[in-house]
C-alpha cells in the first residue's frame with residue numbers, strides 16, 4: 001500500500017497529549033487538534049467540545065491536500081504552514097513529521113509570532129514521538145505480534161453494525 | 164487508509180464514491196444521511212457549486228457501533244465527477260480504504276462511465292493502489308429511468324473482474340445501503356487479514 005497504516009498506542013497517545021497540553025498553555029491558544037492527513041482526528045485539547053471536531057478534521061485535511069496540490073503546481077514540495085486570519089479567531093495549520101496536521105486556534109490573547117515559535121518546538125517533540133510510533137508498529141507487524149482486534153470478526157458482526 | 168487507535172479503541176475507515184458527473188454519488192450520501200439515526204452520524208459537509216454540483220467533496224462521518232469493543236467509524240466521501248475536476252479527485256483518493264463506483268445506467272452515459280472507471284484506475288495507481296487488490300464494489304444507479312442499459316451490458320463493460328455489484332435508485336434509496344454494507348464488509352475483512 002501507498003502509506004503504512006497509522007496505528008496509535010496508549011503510551012504514545014499519552015505523550016502526544018502532554019505535548020499538546022503544554023503547547024496550549026505556552027501559546028495561549030484556545031484549542032488544538034492533531035489530524036491525520038487523511039482527515040481523521042487523532043486527538044485534541046482545549047475547548048474541543050465547542051467544535052464539530054470530525055468536520056474540522058476532514059476540512060483541514062482537504063485544505064492541506066488542496067494547498068499541497070497548488071504547491072506541486074508551482075514546483076514546491078508542500079506548503080508546510082498555513083495561516084487563516086479571522087475577525088476574532090485565527091487558525092495556524094502546520095504539517096508535522098510529514099504526515100500529521102497540527103491545528104492551533106487562537107485569538108487576540110495570543111499572537112502569530114508566539115504561536116509560530118511554540119508550534120516549532122512542539123513539532124520537534126511530536127516528530128520524534130511519531131517516529132517511535134512508526135517504528136513500533138513496523139516491528140509489531142514484522143514480528144507478527146499485531147494484537148489486531150478484528151482477527152475473529154464474523155459476517156454477523158458486520159451485519160449487526162447496519163441493523 | 165484505516166487509522167487504528169488502541170488508546171481510544173477506535174477504527175476509522177475511508178470510503179470513496181467515484182463515478183461520472185451526475186451519476187448520483189451525492190444522492191447516495193444524502194440518502195444514507197437521511198436514514199441514519201442522529202447519534203450515529205455527524206454533519207454532512209458538501210463543498211458544492213451554486214448549481215449543486217460537487218466542487219471538492221461531500222463528507223459524511225458514520226459511527227455505526229462497536230465490533231469487539233472497538234468503535235467502528237466510516238468516513239464517506241464523494242469525488243466531483245465532472246471531467247475537469249481531476250486534480251481534486253486525486254486528492255480525495257488519498258488514504259482510501261474502499262471504493263464504490265457509481266455508474267449511471269442511462270444509455271447515453273455509457274461512455275462517461277467507462278471513461279470514469281479508467282480514470283479511477285489510473286488515479287489509484289498514481290497513489291500506489293491497485294483497484295483489483297482493494298475493497299471495491301459497483302453500483303448500477305438510476306435503474307428507475309426508461310432508457311437504461313441492460314445489467315449484462317453494464318457488467319461486461321464496467322465489471323469484467325466480477326466485483327460485488329448492486330442495482331440502485333439513489334433517489335428512492337433502493338440499493339444504497341446494500342452497496343455501502345458490501346464495501347464496508349470488504350474493508351473490515353481486509354483489516355482482519357492484516358490488510
Ligand SMILES: Nc1nc2c(ncn2[C@@H]2O[C@H](COP(=O)(O)OP(=O)(O)OP(=O)(O)O)[C@@H](O)[C@H]2O)c(=O)[nH]1
Nearest residue numbers: 184185186187188189190217243244305332333334
Ligand atoms: N431518476 C433518478 N435520478 C437520480 C438517481 N440518482 C440521482 N439522481 C439525480 O441525478 C442528479 C445528479 O445527482 P448527484 O447525486 O448530484 O450526482 P453526482 O454524482 O454527485 O454529480 P457530481 O457532483 O457532479 O459528480 C440529481 O438531480 C439527482 O436527483 C436515480 O437513481 N434515479
Ligand SMILES: [Mg+2]
Nearest residue numbers: 188189216217
Ligand atoms: Mg456530487
